[in-house]
Amino acid sequence: MGYVNLTEFILLGLFHNEDVKAMCSVLFLLCYLAILCGNLVVLLTIRGSQLSEHPMYFFLSYLSLMDVCFTSTVAPKLIIDLLVQCNAISYNGCIVQMFSAHFFGATEIFILVVMAYDRYVAICRPLYYMITLNRPVCYVLVIVSVFGAFMHSLMHVLIVIRLPFCGANEIDHYFCDIFPLLKLACTDTRLLVIIVITTTGLLSILTFVALVISYIIILSTLRMRSSRGRRKALSTCGSHITVVFMFFLPLIFTYVPMGDPVGDDKVFALFYTVIAPLFNPLIYTLRNTDMKNAMRKVWCQEKLSEGK
Numbered sequence: 001m002g003y004v005n006l007t008e009f010i011l012l013g014l015f016h017n018e019d020v021k022a023m024c025s026v027l028f029l030l031c032y033l034a035i036l037c038g039n040l041v042v043l044l045t046i047r048g049s050q051l052s053e054h055p056m057y058f059f060l061s062y063l064s065l066m067d068v069c070f071t072s073t074v075a076p077k078l079i080i081d082l083l084v085q086c087n088a089i090s091y092n093g094c095i096v097q098m099f100s101a102h103f104f105g106a107t108e109i110f111i112l113v114v115m116a117y118d119r120y121v122a123i124c125r126p127l128y129y130m131i132t133l134n135r136p137v138c139y140v141l142v143i144v145s146v147f148g149a150f151m152h153s154l155m156h157v158l159i160v161i162r163l164p165f166c167g168a169n170e171i172d173h174y175f176c177d178i179f180p181l182l183k184l185a186c187t188d189t190r191l192l193v194i195i196v197i198t199t200t201g202l203l204s205i206l207t208f209v210a211l212v213i214s215y216i217i218i219l220s221t222l223r224m225r226s227s228r229g230r231r232k233a234l235s236t237c238g239s240h241i242t243v244v245f246m247f248f249l250p251l252i253f254t255y256v257p258m259g260d261p262v263g264d265d266k267v268f269a270l271f272y273t274v275i276a277p278l279f280n281p282l283i284y285t286l287r288n289t290d291m292k293n294a295m296r297k298v299w300c301q302e303k304l305s306e307g308k
Contacts, residue, residue, distance in 0.1 A: 006091050006165045006169050007091055008090050008094075008169065009088070009091065009171050009176065009184075010087050010088055010170045011077075011088075011174055012171060012174075013078070013081055013087060013174045015082075021082045022082070025079055025082035028078060028082065029079050031274055032075040032076070032079065032274075035068065035071050035075070035274070036068060038278070039067045039280065039281050040068065041281065041299075042281045042285065042291070043061050043064040045294050045298050046058075046060060046061040046064075049294040049298050050294075055118050055129075055130075055133040056119070056122065056236070058135075059111055059118060059138070059141075060284060063111050063112070063115070064280070066107050067108070067276075070101065070104035070105055071273060073100040073175075074101060074175045074273045075273070075274060077097070078174050093176075094176035094181075095176070097176045098156060098157065098160065098176040098181070099153045099156070100153075101175060101176075102178075103149050103152075104149070105272065106148065106152045106153060107146055109149075109203075109248075110149060111142070112243065112247065113207060113210070113211065114141045115240060116215065116244075117141075118133060119236065119237055121133060123221055123237075124221050152199070152203075155199065159182075159192055159196070160178065160182075163181065163184075163189075164186055165184060165185060166186035168184050168186075173265065173266055173269070175269075177265070179196065179254075179255075179265065196255065200255040201252065201256035204248060204251045204255055205252055205256065208248040208249075211248070215240070215241055219234075222237075235288070239283050239287060239288065242283050243276065243283055246279065247271075250270075250276075254268045254269060
């Protein structure tokens, strides 16, 4: 069978039932708007208040930005496909979507690692906190996270653009990802699957284990703190741990497949592309007194100034 120069792919999406598609298009649109509003409120609150001077909130603002960018690479196309039933995506568009999804997703992973390090220094070495995580260091950590994510995403693109295709162009997913594209290639991709599992899957597992160990160390250190300081630190760490579990567990199930590389990946992908970014603003604000106070100051002052 000869190779074909494909110009587009067909995304099979999440559902085949037309009634379910119509209902879910509205649901996902509302979720996407909530993600945009929630994360932008967190981002603008931090940037518009003194919280931006604190390393933890400095990193949180970038996490919110990554949530917006990450979901925006996937959700708009998903919603449009459900509404107008136009599931085609160009070859170049597919590559760009895959690169963007992996870039913003990997950046979010690295920022979550940086936030865990921030909590470790703040709780285990509080006297050195502002020295260790001064503003230049914070910028360097963000730049390193972005560069690492770029190299990770570039590797996936280099794998895909070398794949030969023989005509089949239906992707069993709602966005372009590496495993569904490997499944379409008319060549032996077993080695490439192992490479992806080793890089993305193993990276996710090792990062998740490292984060869990770091929070165990942090929680063990809290036993020596006063009850008030312990409650505040537990509230902050509890928010971080919740986000880590919501983001990493579906990611691990997706990129460390036990059988069929695609399988239920579409369901797992919903958790880290839509559900986690939807709940992150709530998790970081509902139990965070500093954030709630900053939101009152920033947004209430704007309303008062508009009323004058």
